[in-house]
Amino acid sequence: MNNTSATNVIEKFSEWQKELGKAEGTVKTYVGILEKFQAWLHEKDSSLNQISANDVQLYMNHLEEQQKSAGTIEKYLAAISVFSRYLGRSEIITGIHKKEKIKDTDIPDSLEETEEKRLLLEVELEGNLRNIAIVYTLLYTGIRISELCALNVEDIEINNKKGTLFVKNNKGELERIIPLSKEVTNHLKKYIYSLSTNQSALFVSNAHKRISTRAVQYMLQKYNVNPHKLRHTFCQKLINKGIDIQTVAKLAGHKDINVTKRYASALEPNLKNAIDRAFS
Known part of the structure; x- marks a missing residue:
C-alpha cells in the first residue's frame, strides 16, 4: 500500500x-x-x-x-x-511488551508468605495438574501471563530434578532463560507427562486449544489472586533474599531497571531498623 x-x-x-x-x-x-x-x-x-x-x-x-x-x-x-x-x-x-509506566513511590502488591502457602495448598488440593503447573510457573518464574500462554512444550527442558524455562518473543527468538526450582520442575514434569504426545502448546484449554490470558485470569480468580500479583511476589522474594537488582531485572525481563528498583523500596524501613538495632 x-x-x-x-x-x-x-x-x-x-x-x-x-x-x-x-x-x-x-x-x-x-x-x-x-x-x-x-x-x-x-x-x-x-x-x-x-x-x-x-x-x-x-x-x-x-x-x-x-x-x-x-x-x-x-x-x-x-x-x-x-x-x-x-x-x-x-x-x-495481543501480548505486546512495552515500557512499564511507574511512579517512583509505587511498591507492587505481592503475597505474604502465609498467603503464598495458602494459595499453593488450595490449588494442590484441587488436584488439577494444569492449574497447579500454571500457578507454580507464574509464582516461581515471574513470567508475564502473555509469556505463559505462549509457552510450548519444547520451551521447558527437564533433566532429572533440574529444569529450565526458555522465554521467547513473538518472532520465536530467545529472550531470556529462567532456571526452574525443584518444586516447579516437579509439577511441570507431572503435567507434561499427562499431555498428548502431539501437543505443541504447553498449556491448553478444555477445548484442547492454546489457553488464553482471559482463561488463566478467570482460573486464578478462584484463589483471589491475579497474574500480576504472582509476578510481583516472585520479584519481591528475590529482592528480600538479597539478590541484586540487575539479576532480578534479567530474570523478570525488565528492560527498565527502575521497574525493578520499586521492589527494593519495600526494604528501606528494614534497613533503617537494622542500623538502629546495630548502632543505637
Missing part, C-alpha cells in the same frame, strides 16, 4: 471515530500517532493495512530506543489498539 492508500485508511478511521462520538482532540491525537506509525512502517516496506503483531512490537521497541517515556509509549499503543479494532484485527496487539 502506498502513502496515498495509507492516508485514505487513516481518514476513514478518523471518520469512524467521529461517528462514534469521540472527542475531536482524541481523534486528532490518534491520527497523529497513526501517521507517525505509517511513516515508520513505510521505511520498513510495510503499511497500516498489513501490520502484524511483530510490527507493533518492533515499533514499541523503536519508541523505547528513542527514549520515549512510558506514558507516551502507552498512548501510542492505545491508539494502535483502537485502530486494530477498526480493522477487525485486535489480535495484533
